[in-house]
Amino acid sequence: MQFSYTQDQQDIRAKVREFALTKMEPTSEERDEFERFDRDIFDSIGEFGWSGIPWPQGLGGGGSDFLTYAMVIEELSRVCASTGVMLSVHTSLASWAIHTYGTDAQKQTYLFPMAQGKKLGAYCLTESESGSDAGAMRTTATKEGDAYLLNGSKLFVTNGGEAEVYIVFAITDAQNKSKSCTAFIVEKGMQGLIFGTKENKLGIRSSTTMELRFEDCRVPADNRLGPEGEGFRIAMRSLDGGRIGIAAQATGIGQGALDALVAYQEQYGVRRSELFDASFSEMATHIEGARLLTYQAAWRKSKGLSYGKQAAIAKLFASDMAVKVCLRAVQLCGVWGCLKESKVERYLRDAKVTQIYEGTNEIQRIVISRLLLSETT
Ligand SMILES: Cc1cc2nc3c(=O)[nH]c(=O)nc-3n(C[C@H](O)[C@H](O)[C@H](O)COP(=O)(O)OP(=O)(O)OC[C@H]3O[C@@H](n4cnc5c(N)ncnc54)[C@H](O)[C@@H]3O)c2cc1C
Incomplete structure (x- = not known):
């Protein structure tokens, strides 16, 4: 077992972070307010080569793996969860299905331009x-x-x-x-x-x-x-992998809420207290747990190992974590946390849906327990 990132993974994370802060962050509030989908963001993601990270280069992809892909979704969602889900559905669900079940002609006609960021899925x-x-x-x-x-x-x-x-x-x-x-x-x-x-x-x-x-x-x-x-099999197998994307999205949302809380504390000179220290460390611990579960599922997928159970566990834990962390962040910001101008308000609204789509968390519990029982019988 290895817990270090390759140089490529560190580089891509830094690049995505910079892109998210400079190109997505300035419009994130306005896009949320007016429900504005920004195609330019997807176009840029394509130009950077992030719209087909796990697919072979011969199919227009980045020739990388699902762990790197999960990191990208996480970093995008840390700033804008809408962009995270846009890319997750495009990659984990639509592109994956064509990559796994498509004919050569379908891969050339559809997957290639999708991986290149010319077509959205x-x-x-x-x-x-x-x-x-x-x-x-x-x-x-x-x-x-x-x-x-x-x-x-x-x-x-x-x-x-x-x-x-x-x-x-x-x-x-x-x-x-x-x-x-x-x-x-x-x-x-x-x-x-x-x-x-x-x-x-x-x-x-x-x-x-x-x-x-x-x-x-x-x-x-x-x-x-x-x-x-x-x-039906294609639909369910797609969702197995999709849950890695949603777990990464939820991890990014939790991290983004913690970032916003730290920024709030610094900006408003909120007096540090034991309560803040305890909350920060607890939030960071839960975020790190979600991150590791997500990366484990992504790593198993990249290695060709079974990943359905790990993906469902990661999605369940990370989405519950995101809601809890965001609620706490709003609470600690006091009345400011309830205002539109506070980012934590948006993160809390964004977090909720991660417990619902790609299989609600009630369904995740059924999936996990079925898989656990099938392992022991
Ligand atoms: C923002 C957003 C984006 C989405 N994007 C897509 C998309 O791109 N493609 C797509 O196909 N779908 C998409 N969905 C749909 C999403 O996957 C479904 O909403 C989800 O699967 C739940 O289905 P439902 O809303 O009909 O809830 P229902 O199935 O009606 O469930 C209602 C409640 O009952 C619970 N429940 C249901 N069955 C059981 C059970 N057997 N045991 C215990 N509890 C149960 C559920 O957990 C839930 O709490 C999206 C949804 C949202 C909100």
Whole structure:
């Protein structure tokens, strides 16, 4: 076991930190207030080579690993959690699914430009009747000649409307629903793909969350991702890895709240007390625990080891940590912590959703206990 970072990892962390502070921080409040998605940020991330960190260079990626990727999500989220989730969904969910299940042609057409930051990805699983219970999905895909006709709708799609590439899950055999979920790559601009309402959210307000409707949306059969009936497995395996991104996002939010609290203390000359010392050290300890759990899951993924349990544990711990740390930070800032001008107010709002998406924390507990039991039987 090794607990040191490579020079490359240290360099990339420093670069991301500088980028986040100089290019993202100045507009973070305004983007949050007006729910403004800033495509320039994703373009810059692409130019730096951070939009495809774990994919091979031959596929347009950075040829690096998931640990480095987790560090990047953490550092971005430390300043702006909306940017963190935008990149996490793009990489861990959309790009990963194509990298793992895509044909060579699909990788060239979609993954390559995604890894280069030329196309943004999204992942469409949730529906009105199908959140935690993905099996209740209703969107259908009916084969017609050399295409599938998609009908139905998806909710809460991160990067919705902004993304060019959508991984969509639909039922291909209504008679045998449990075995018939299939994944598709749907492109922005395909006829019958309609962008619906953009959600007005509590937190991560500068990431877009949108409803998508499919009305006889004609998707070429070549855009089916993996075999028919493999969709549910693709969806669940994507979420296993996605949870590493969300754990990294939550770790960054917790760290950002602590940074803001320290800055507040210095700016307002708040008298240091035993209470502050105890709170700082407790917050830092919990953040470090989340970081290590996240990095462990990311490291296992990079090494080709099983990581589902570690990712769920990291997501559960880090998201609960983020909410607790942010609540404490608001409390310690007193009334200032409740004002819009205080960053801790935004961090608290951003932290909450990490307990909900990519499997709520109630679902994480079920996942973890099932995996633990399967190890002992
Ligand atoms: C900002 C945001 C972005 C999102 N982005 C995406 C995205 O990009 N793509 C996508 O597909 N989805 C996305 N989602 C949807 C998200 O993944 C779902 O909201 C989440 O899976 C929970 O589903 P639900 O909201 O329908 O809650 P429900 O499933 O209705 O659950 C409601 C409550 O019941 C609890 N519960 C449900 N089942 C059980 C059980 N078996 N045991 C114990 N408790 C249970 C849940 O934990 C929760 O507390 C996003 C959501 C948000 C808020």
